[in-house]
Amino acid sequence: MCTSEAFREAGLWQLKRITRSAKSVPRVDALEKVTGAAQYVDDMAFGPGLLFGKLVHSPIAHGLIKHIDVSAALALPGVKAVVTGQDNPRRLGLYLKDRFIFAYDRVRYVGESVAGVVATSEEIAERAAALVRVEYEPLEPIFDPYLFRAAGGSSGPPGPGEL
Amino acid sequence: MLHEISLTVNGDLHTLVVRSHHTLLQVLREQLGITSPKRGCENGECGACTVLMDGLPVNSCLVLAPEADGTTIETAEGLSAGGELHPLQEAFIQHNAVQCGFCTPGMLMSSKALLDRLPHPTEDEIRDALVGNLCRCTGYLRIVEAIQDVTARGEEGKPK
Secondary structure (H helix, E strand, O other), X not given: OOHHHHHHHHHHHHHHHHHHOOOOOOOOOHHHHXXXXXXXXXXXXXXXXXXXXXXXEXXXXXXXXXXXXXXXXXXXXXXXXXXXXXXXXXXXXXXOOOEEOOOOOXXXXXXXXXXXXXXXXXXXXXXXXXXXXXXEEEOOOOOOHHHHHHOOOOOOOOOOOOO | OEEEEEEEEOOEEEEEEEEOOOEXXXXXXXXXXXXXXXXXXXXXXXXXXXXXXXXXXXXXXXXXXXXXXXXXXXXXXXXXXXOEOOHHHHHHHHOOOOOOOOOHHHHHHHHHHHHHHOOOOOHHHHHHHOOOOOOOOOOOHHHHHHHHHHHHHHHHOOOO
């Protein structure tokens, strides 16, 4: 039975007995962590076939995406794919599906992902990400929720073309 | 550009070819499979990549690979000798100074460098020595206590 059931069944005076007999035990993975043996995901070797992804981020807080030119990035040897929001306009989210995987038609914050590059090494992916040319039409950023409503924004997930 | 370098890591001599713009952190992790130094910020700010180079703690993410030529490198993997844990490693376990453990290798190397230099540091000296190692989990207190325990043990030869 689980601990809370044991407490309920045992009653208060037995609760004291259970807590008094509890021992301090070392953390189960402390040994691996102090010896450097612990394998975090970045420590794992997946072999020479592993591909690497890097993202392209918006430098502006608000703007329309006029055009994304991926040709220079795709031409770089070792680049397997470049994807943008137009390639997959599905929206994601936990309680509210309000996020595009990559920005679909506009960017809404500095750093929003607008494209992703997949390549055979981290360095090639980084260089290719720098070669992706995004043309923005900057818009006035709105940082205030009341101004946002006044400008026509609503609290639901923004569809294409919406604020 | 390629360079051939020789360096001793945890007692083993390695001769290898490195790229001039690669870092010691990359060489250790990707060429030598020594993964205890971590990629935290790769910017010299978090200390998760801390290793000892000729006895001094360095951010291996800021050391260019060719700079490591001819040096002696120590990492957490090399702390336990002959199957026995280093007193710092034992103390970190006993004092619960490890949670996610990502900062731990860096903390261990910075602490070792401190105790090699100052066998009986004050709490301020300990905290000062760890100023380059960030920890998001523990709040640092138990790490400091673990180091103080090792210091105290050093004096009497017995665990506190």
